[in-house]
Structures are given as structure tokens and as C-alpha cells.
Amino acid sequence: MRQSDPRPLSPHLQVYRPMLTMALSIIHRITGSALYFGSALLVWWVFAAAMGPEAYATFQSVAASLPGQVILFGFTWALVHHLIGGLKHLVWDTGRGFDLVTVERMARLSVAASVTITLVIWAVVLFSGGNP
Amino acid sequence: MSSFRTPLGRVRGLGSAKSGTAHFWQQRATAIAGVPLVLFLIWLAVNLAGADYATARSLLSHPAVTIVLALSFFVILKHMRLGMQVIIEDYVHVESWKMIVLLANSVFTYVVGAGALYALARLTFGAMQ
Numbered sequence A: 001m002r003q004s005d006p007r008p009l010s011p012h013l014q015v016y017r018p019m020l021t022m023a024l025s026i027i028h029r030i031t032g033s034a035l036y037f038g039s040a041l042l043v044w045w046v047f048a049a050a051m052g053p054e055a056y057a058t059f060q061s062v063a064a065s066l067p068g069q070v071i072l073f074g075f076t077w078a079l080v081h082h083l084i085g086g087l088k089h090l091v092w093d094t095g096r097g098f099d100l101v102t103v104e105r106m107a108r109l110s111v112a113a114s115v116t117i118t119l120v121i122w123a124v125v126l127f128s129g130g131n132p
Numbered sequence B: 001m002s003s004f005r006t007p008l009g010r011v012r013g014l015g016s017a018k019s020g021t022a023h024f025w026q027q028r029a030t031a032i033a034g035v036p037l038v039l040f041l042i043w044l045a046v047n048l049a050g051a052d053y054a055t056a057r058s059l060l061s062h063p064a065v066t067i068v069l070a071l072s073f074f075v076i077l078k079h080m081r082l083g084m085q086v087i088i089e090d091y092v093h094v095e096s097w098k099m100i101v102l103l104a105n106s107v108f109t110y111v112v113g114a115g116a117l118y119a120l121a122r123l124t125f126g127a128m129q
């Protein structure tokens, strides 16, 4: 594209030192996209329950398979992390929390919280007897 | 001072999305509404993990559960369609392609939504098998 006046251009990504905050920025987008397709799995679950015992058994056997479990674990983390990351965005939307110390602290906290909460959810499922 | 915007863009006064604050607000409103709804979905899934069909069916067709599920699907599908629209507008720059991919975004969302609608109706009105 030709420009009639020279516009300010920002340097591209590779000149920056990699940081947690930039990783989390793109991860919010990646988890959002993953959840987008995950919504179909969620509907499949409710749909199978509505269709009858056979459809539900099919869903459960896929969910209980190894790939199924890996996907569900990833789904859980993506959901929890996106929710927490989303809360962070909502705080930023009020104009708060932009100073470097707070930004860095919120970044670390959000990762720690999403990992912990995901593990707690799976621990509850595993120890409450239900084979997930 | 030079500007980030092209002269044409400045004249039109519109960004790539052709609209602005309504989309922004709906994205935030659905995000806030999504918090309790996602917590509800996690509670429901944890509750029914490994449960047999009869248990799952009877909890899912409890009126309160079905109604909150309907709300959840509505809010989440709206939120994710708006979110995906922003992603598409950020990365797809050829106008014809952008139109096609934006349509695909709507089609995907409405198909998932129709599936959800049918499932919830059947849970409510269908006989338990």
C-alpha cells in the first residue's frame, strides 16, 4: 500500500525481549479460539444427554478415552485461564493496573491461579469417585 | 504531526470493523455475564463427570438447570462470535476473504446454537428414554 505521508511505524515483535505479559496477551486470544471450538463439545454433551442412553454412552466413552481426557483437561485450563485473563482485561478497561509492577504481578498471579484451580477441579472429579 | 490513520480512513471515520462501541460493550457485557455462567458450567460438569445416563438426564432436565444452560449458551455464543470477529478482522485483510470468513463465523455459531436449542427443548419436552 502506498502512503501519502510517512506514518509512524512500530518495530516488529522480534526486537522485544520475550516476557510473560506478551505471552499471556496472545494466550488470551489462543484460549478464546480454543474455547470457540470447545463450545461444540459442550453442546455435544448436552445434546447426547437429550438424545438418549446410547448417544450418551458414546459421548462418555470418547470423553473417558486418553485423547478425550487430554482434550478435556486442556479445555478446563483454557476456560479457567481465559476467565481469569478476562477479569484482568476488565480491570484494565477501568484504566487501573497498568503500572509495570502491577502488570507483572497480575500476570504471575493469573497463571498460578489458573493452574491451581484447574488441578483442584480435576482432583475433585477424581477423588469424588466418578471416573471422569 | 503524522497519524496512524490513512487519509481515507480519516475521512470515513471508521476502522476495519465499520462500527465500534456497540461491539466493544457487548463483548464486555457478555464477558461479565459469562463469569457466573462459566462457573455454573464447571459445577455442572464436575457434578456429572462419570455419572450414569439417568442421573445426567434428570439433572440436566431440571427446570433451573435447563434455563441457566439456555442463558449460558446464549451469552457464551454471543461472546465468542464477537471475539472471533475481532480476530478475523485483525488477520484477514483481503476484503472478499474477510467477508467469507466472517460469514463462516456466524454459520458456526448459529449451527452450534441450533444444536443447543434442540437439545434443551428435547430435554424439557421429550420423554426420558
Ligand code: HEM
Pocket (backbone or CB within 6 Å): A028, A029, A030, A031, A032, A033, A035, A036, A039, A079, A082, A083, A084, A085, A086, A087, A089, A090, B027, B028, B031, B032, B034, B035, B038, B076, B079, B080, B082, B083, B084, B086, B087
Ligand atoms: C466458553 C466461554 C468463552 C469463549 C468461547 C470465549 C471466547 C472468546 C474469544 C474468541 C475472544 C476473542 C479473543 C481476542 O480478541 O483476542 C474473547 C475475548 C474476551 N473474553 Fe472470552 N470467551 C469465553 C468466556 C469468557 C469469560 C467467562 C470471560 C470473563 C471474564 C471472558 C472475557 C473476555 C474478554 C474481556 C475478552 C476481550 C479481550 C480483549 O479485548 O482482547 N471470556 N473470548
